[in-house]
Amino acid sequence: MINQLSWKVGGQQGEGIESTGEIFSMALNRQGYYLYGYRHFSSRIKGGHTNNKIRVSTFETNSISDDLDILVAFDQETIDVNHHELSQGGVVIADSKFGPAVPEGSHATLFSVPFTEIATELGTSLMKNMVAVGASASLLGLKADIFQSVVEHIFAKKGEAVVAKNMKAIQEGMAHFENVATDSIGDYILDEADGMNRMFMIGNDAIALGALAGGARFMPAYPITPASEIMEYLIKKLPEYGGTVIQTEDEIAACTMAIGANYAGVRSLTASAGPGLSLMMEAIGLSGMTETPLVIVDTQRGGPSTGLPTKQEQSDIFAMIYGTHGEIPKVVMAPSSVEEAFYDTVEAFNIAEEYQVPVILMTDLALSLGKQTVNPLDFSKIHINRGKLDNGEVLPELDKGTYFKRYEVTEDGISKRVLPGMKHGLHHVTGVEHNEQGKPSESPENRKAQMDKRMKKLDHLAKKFPNPVLKNEAHDKADMLILGVNSTRGTIEEIIPRLEKDGLKVNHGQLRMLHPFPTEEVQDMINKARKVVVVENNATAQLAQLLKMNTEVSGIESILKYDGNPFLPAEIYHQCKELFAYGNV
Known part of the structure; x- marks a missing residue:
């Protein structure tokens, strides 16, 4: 018996590769195994090679494995592209449909299983992925019933007959593999897992959940890989809590909408990747100048320009820190795990409001779309800090002809913030330099005082951020x-x-x-x-x-x-x- 293994499924995009990996990993997660998954996919909707590599272990693991134990192939390209990863004694389980063959010199053992034929006999070739799951389960010594709750979860809406057919496909895949397998294969029976209930989620879902828990109720955004899942998650969940998501015409609109919502007192975020971040730069400067809280998620991907939309890179670091023209205080945070992504998103909102600055939550594609086992989240750790937001206090009456000192120079550089419409809270808001009341000012003395005030925030923040x-x-x-x-x-x-x-x-x-x-x-x-x-x-x-x-x-x-x-x-x-x-x- 072994305490870990690496399993990969591959084929053409659009033929169920992702769902195969999802069903396989969900079942093992529910047994208490630790998992780490990374998906390789092309920047197109259908076609092109894709694969999903999943590491399974009885101990915590947070990285891709170097080698590969089991390769499930829906086409020959999958074998040709991935066979070099197979370890000594590795196994290829391939669809008989394409006459699979391992390249000369490969030390892998090939098992040909008629995924498509079995699925077609059961009613539809679409179920070939379930047959493949069954074959994999047989190799690992798993029982078919561990997939029952997963199949019900995914197909319940389509009726009991569909659930039954998919379970039948898994069972047929197991039975067929048992007939073709021999004693020559390696021992891939996993040690028993601890049975603990843990989450298995991508970083984007953790960020979206963190935004929800952190009090965000509005998200304007434009879809872009690899950030779109944040938007998709919140489209489903925000309305349940009185919030909403708006798909904007571009990232410029998304960023300015988020600024407007935060100015009105509603916690808001937007999320994008490098190309979208480039479009947001002027608006980020507006957030800094007007001292309006703003949370942006930048999921880094291969650049420049359109670059490699579905591939890993960490090349936006300088853009996030230095991209805006002029000088403003801003914060760039970088979670290093899916679990941290959840808690850091909550903290991003607190920092944005407490210091009245733009906060960029930096991730990369592997963290945003990579899937990890996550221990149960501790919601008692969630605390909301809205800083110096005056949310209902009666403000002192203003002298005639004066405004509320929204940008008052203070010792910590942070001024009191009021919601629009508050009595005696009238002030001017502009992207040009301004005095304490928000009125435009080009006075050198005022300019220096306001710049010093804004930049002073970073001195306090650097000492306060937990575990930088x-x-x-x-x-x-x-x-x-x-x-x-x-x-x-x-x-x-x-x-x-x-x-x-x-x-x-x-x-x-x-x-x-x-x-x-x-x-x-x-x-x-x-x-x-x-x-x-x-x-x-x-x-x-x-x-x-x-x-x-x-x-x-x-x-x-x-x-x-x-x-x-x-x-x-x-x-x-x-x-x-x-x-x-x-x-x-």
């Missing part, structure tokens, strides 16, 4: 400090024990806030290491450059990947080993 760096420091003097951001966390965590076993002393830090930069916390980690290694998915080492700008660091080695794929553990491991072998560490 997720630290794993086992050594007071490490050979190597590995730093990463977003989805690289799980992959880095996986290779540290391997490096330690090789004799390297390794510390790890995952940056959870990029702006304002947590200089003190990062510098403390740097001081405890001989060398710093920065792992990131871009070509220009943006995170490493950010590190150089904000800390005193003598030597940085960058491990970069920008081919559209997330890091595999072995890639980081071997490059770290090379640095050590050549005396760089």
Whole structure:
């Protein structure tokens, strides 16, 4: 018996690849296994190779596995593209329909199962994915009844007959595989899971749920990969809580609508990817100048321009921090897991309102669309902080001809905020420089006073943000400090024990806030290491450059990947080993 395995299903987009992986993983999740899934797909609606790789284990895991144990193929291309990942003793389960063959030299064992034929005999070829699930279950020694609740969940609306047919397809797939399998295959029987009830969700769903729990009730947005699931989730859920989602004509409208809603007192967010973030830049500046709270989710993908819409990259870092013209206080947060994405979204709204600044919640495609096992969320941790929002207090009467001092210069740089229509709360709002009452002003003295007031907010925020760096420091003097951001966390965590076993002393830090930069916390980690290694998915080492700008660091080695794929553990491991072998560490 084994405590983990890696399973992948592949074929053409539109023939049920995603649902095959979903049904397989949901059933195992409900048994209490830990899972991590990553989907490779093309930027088109139908056609083109797609696959879903799922890691299953009896222990917590947060990264893709290096190799592959089981490959389920709906076409020959799936075998040709993915067979090189198969481990010694790996298994290919393929549809007999296309006459499957493994390339010469492959050490995989091929089992041909008539997915399509069996499904057609049961009523429709569409159920071939269920036959494939059954064949996989047979190989793993699973029982058909663990899929019953999943099939009911997915097909109940279509009636009991449809549920019964899909369960029959699973059973037929299991029975057929048992007939063709031999004793020569490896042992893929999983150890029993703990049976605990855990969530299995993508980062985008965690962000959407966090927005809901954090009090957001309005989302204007324009659909874009890989952010659209946030919008789709809230379209279904917000109306149940008195909220709504509006699909705007573009990202400019989405951002300005969100600013307007927040100005009116309704917590609002918008979400996009790199191209949409580019369009929002002027509006982000408006949020900063008018000191109106704003929450934006940027799900990074391959760029520039349309780039690689469905592929992994972390190349928007500088755009988020420095993209707006002029200088405004803003916050860039970077959760490193699906669970953190939930809690950090709530915190993003609190920060936006408490400091009256735009907050960008930065994710990447692997975190936004990658699916992870998540422990039960603790809603007692949710606290709403609306800052200096005057939500009903009677304001002092204004002198004739004066306005409320919406932008009053204060010690902490934060002024009282009032809702539109409040008696004695009349003030002017404009994107040009203004005085304390909001009236346009080009006075040099006023300009300096207002700039100092706005920028002062960052000084207070940098000291208050909880856990700006997720630290794993086992050594007071490490050979190597590995730093990463977003989805690289799980992959880095996986290779540290391997490096330690090789004799390297390794510390790890995952940056959870990029702006304002947590200089003190990062510098403390740097001081405890001989060398710093920065792992990131871009070509220009943006995170490493950010590190150089904000800390005193003598030597940085960058491990970069920008081919559209997330890091595999072995890639980081071997490059770290090379640095050590050549005396760089």
